[in-house]
Amino acid sequence: MPADAFAATVAVLDIGKTNIKLSAVTRDGVIAETLSVANAVRSGPPWRHHDLEGIGDWVFSGLAPLSRRHPLDTFVATGHGSGAVLVGPDPDDGCGVALPMIDYEQPLPDAIDRAYRPLAGSFRDRGSMIMHGATHQARQLLWMETAEPERFARARWFLCSPQYWAFRLTGVAAAEATSRGAQSHLWNTPDARPAPIVTARGWQRLMPEFVPAWASLGTVRPVLAARFGLPSGLRVLTGIHDSSANFYRYQAAGLADAAVVSTGTWIVGMSAATPLDSVREESGMTINSDVFRNPVAGALTMGGREFSHVAGETDREPVDLALALRLVERGTMALPTFGADDGFFPGSAGRGKIVGPPPETAAQRKALATLYMALLTVECLDALQAKDRAVLDGSYLREPLYARLVSAFRGGGETLFNLDAYGVATGTALLASHGSSRARDSLALERPDPLPGAAALLGAYRARWREAVHCQFPSSVPSRKART
Template sequence: MKTVAVFDVGKTNVKLSAVTPEGALVETLSAPNHVHDGPPFRHHDLGGLEKWLLDGLRDLGSRHTIEAIVSSAHGSGGVLVDADGPALPMVDYEQSVPAEVEDEYRRIVGSYRERGSAVMLGAAHLARQMLWMERCWPAAFGRAQAFLASPQYWAWRLSGVAASEVTSLAAQSHLWSPADGRLSKLVALKGWGHLMPPMRNAWDVLGPLKPQLASRTGLSPETRVLCGIHDSSANFYRYQAGGLSDLAVVSTGTWIVLLTDRTGVDFDCERPGHACNADIMGRPMPGMLTMGGREFAAVAGEARGPASLGIVKRLIETRTLALPSFGSDDGLFPGTARQGRLEGPLADDPEARFTLAVLYAALLTARCLADLPPARTVVLDGNFVREPLYGALVQALVPQRQVLVSLEAAGTAAGAALLAAHETRRAAAPLAVSKPDLTGIPDLSLYQPRWLEGASAIRAQTLEPIH
């Protein structure tokens, strides 16, 4: 069986999967994405990761015929490279930057239209990482030849060809204006244009696998290396390739990432949680971004699933609420960072905590959906859909939409693999989705506004109330 090897780089873990060209997952290997404290800053272990990748390709290639390799990754990873390899390590995006760098960055980064996202915490944006490197490691920055988003870094290591790609740069890098489909003005202001390689399509073949790597892995010297893609855009493409449109896709994990193909958003107006990404054709995709996985973990604590429909009913009857936000990020509700709390008679009941976390995640998802132009179809994907009640609660909260739940364990890997046949596909790729079971789901029409009122009460007094 011919397969595509998909290297998916997450913040905490990495996966290497063999996937059919039609998007069916065959086998997956996984490992932690190790981080070192320094020097020169907290960073990912690129050398160890490369060895794991090459060993994994040899392992998978011993059982499957790998005809192409494609990488996908989160949007906050990038590598400054020179002729020989990394000029500096890959920054852990949760690493803080020096105050003087942060102050300068906020002064020069530009409008929301230029950024496509809020200015988030830590070193979350590739442009901010570049400014830090330029200011604090000028020699390394001066000899660099390119700054590559994570998917394109791995494509470069495998093929030797450097490229930029629209979905990766549009994913809150602040190097690209997704609304206008061009490099941001910050790139010209800082004179960084020479570090941005030519733009290529996510599905473009950059070249064959380097001969020494073909020998190292046992793969064919003709194995194609694709340019690569941002993970959420890959997940969205999975459903585009399946023939869906008028669509919103909710990817769930560390982040809740919502993307839609609907238009009508004012990109000159910055609003909490809003972002703008791009699909593989470079078209702007309005979106929402909030750290739902971290919020879920804070509410669930040590509790484990499954969620209980009976407890959902008790939570609603007793008006027990999880109110945002528990993490260091305001998310959808400015002024609420680290102020999250549990309220109501079941707030201290350990048996209710996991179910309360699922209900809270569904409320966050519905809030994201309410803030974007309404799409006819909503697809839920990722870690949260392993809990059946999550999809049912989202459907109950947005009854006017058609909610579908992905039955695939790896939508990102499937979407990335489908790129290998992008130019030759003649029919819609098969989809595995289902409608949530609403049997017994209680009425949430009073609970949802009560939750919003509670969130509004938590916010700093100087901020506008939530409407």
């Protein structure tokens, strides 16, 4: 790649569950500008689905002026692992969509749920437990095939959402390892083969060939460039799973040995150093793939939703340490799990509760929620056997106390944090300079200030919290012990 190419800028499309962002990002990871829109969902029929036509108009209409304000030469998309689209052969025929894109959080029909489980294969095949709703792409496919067999039969490809947007732009269909390896239940990452359900249902015809996340699939189609005024030479990369993009950022910067915990709607931990034989399905652990198609141990839970359940209407002020410690001293705890997903604690879904004297103010509720998030984060790191270096990033770092609590609850190992809340966009943009040293320039890691006077108090609090979880869900807490 010519040296002057680094002056160019990358357009990153980040498809989140709640919001969609389109950013201009420099090749060394600086966010120059971001546009955002809600990820609209329609009620149906035939099921609750995302408005891909409206989203497409927003993306392409925003990309044109963005390219006039910034020297864009590359487009690349990233998205969560539950997003996928069944498409036909023509990206211009109804936005390429063969059947509407399922909103994964809606309940699955009982008949589909019953039919799916015997077909899903082993944990090694799936790479995760069977989660709630239509979370897994394989469950979505089974629902589509069962409910709309004629339209399903006419479909050509089943594309993860980053690759769907690459298809819209270029007309080229591709699969990518991190996207397909993110709990899709369609690909066995350790053995590099399709999951059993794919062959059992004859879905191989819907699965395009794997292409590296950083590979160029071509440039924007002339008809699309002319319609929206897009730069005709804009090259389009394959794209990447969102948490894997953040993990790639650290890999590319030489921190491949670190456990990385990204925070937002989900708490997502990833570690290439964790032995696969220690990955436990019942503890909410996963087997992901990195960009090189190597297995990566993961652990995840919907922490953002848990935070909202506990905090309620969020107090805007930072959490006061003294207030948080008063909650600790009086034994106020949030026990899992308030949402519909078990997370790290099998059987806990919908059974979350607050024990001890309840919080009475918005500030107390936020403090309790922050303590709870730090505890869940350490559970994530313990599940990954992360005894040494761990890196925290994402939206939770906006709360200054969070990283300090995680470090104190860990009781050992090096804890670092990155205040850049745009790790997914940065990691995705770095694909455009894959193989260079640009990733190291994008990191500014810090160590949290210690809490020496509170270390013993917090260690004892975590031990009591785990004991309370164990009493409520005896099979949910593994034999690993909290360090105190």
